[in-house]
Amino acid sequence: MEQNIPVLTKPEAVIFDMDGTLFETDTLLRGVHENIFRTLREEGLYGETPPVERLLGCLGMLLDDIWLKVMPDASEAARDRANELLLQYEIEGLEAGEGRLYSGAEEALRQLKEQGVKLFVASNGLELYVKEVARLKGIAPLFEGLYSAGEYRTSSKVDLVALLLQEHGIGHAWMVGDRSSDVEAGRNNGLDVIGCAYADYGHSQELEGADALIRSLTELLPLLAAAQQA
Structure with missing residues (x-):
């Protein structure tokens, strides 16, 4: 200052x-991001993993706006599932001691x-x-x-x-x-x-x-x- x-x-x-x-947040979210898009691929809801920087750049936005920026070509079902997975993997990571x-x-x-x-x-x-x-x-x-x-x-x-x-x-x-x-x-x-x-x-x-x-x-x-x- x-x-x-x-x-x-x-x-x-x-x-x-x-x-x-x-x-x-990135000390938690980098791993979460990989887990989300791996699961979306496994479930046939979305293809490639977008750059994690795209997600980090959206921090502070409301969730609906975040997914429109991160994967604008995704279906509504994929974005809804991404919301669920985000919370799941964030909590799992926090409970494992990740993030600072x-x-x-x-x-x-x-x-x-x-x-x-x-x-x-x-x-x-x-x-x-x-x-x-x-x-x-x-x-x-x-x-x-x-x-x-x-x-x-x-x-x-x-x-x-x-x-x-x-x-x-x-x-x-x-x-x-x-x-x-x-x-x-x-x-x-x-x-x-x-x-x-x-x-x-x-x-x-x-x-x-x-x-x-x-x-x-x-x-x-x-x-x-x-x-x-x-």
Whole structure:
């Protein structure tokens, strides 16, 4: 992060995206991707395996949109089956100990919580996946709530974050994420937006409009120290 620390409004809560923000998703998803398309071939639903980078580049999207990008020529039955297999192989991988949090993620979460900040996740992922990442990586107790599009059936992250804020009566929060959907969710809900510039899944222009950029989650701490009361 640059030496000049942006002065943000002190938050009641910090809302985190999961994939590409807290969880280094490719450490799990590369193997999952191979398993999905091997099974689809075995079941006669789809042919060759698309590049895994295509799937990684879609992280942050809703699932229906992901499969339209990853295999646009697939049948609806193949995309539905891919949804089922994604969750199955993700959970199997997590239970086997695959995947890891970004360096400094747990430390940053613990220090934020110790300073009285409420912590949340807002993800476009599936409910069980989001909750199992948090549980199996040991960070679930640090959060007030784990919100997912899969659980709340929201059509955008804007709506998911709005629901979170309403249910918990939060006046001001920070939105922390690596994709344009996170910037949009923060902006449209009147939040300060911190863009995670360390993930490789998106493109730099996705974070245009963020109030601050960080290279590690531990950089949230000096931002909090410099923040001003509303």
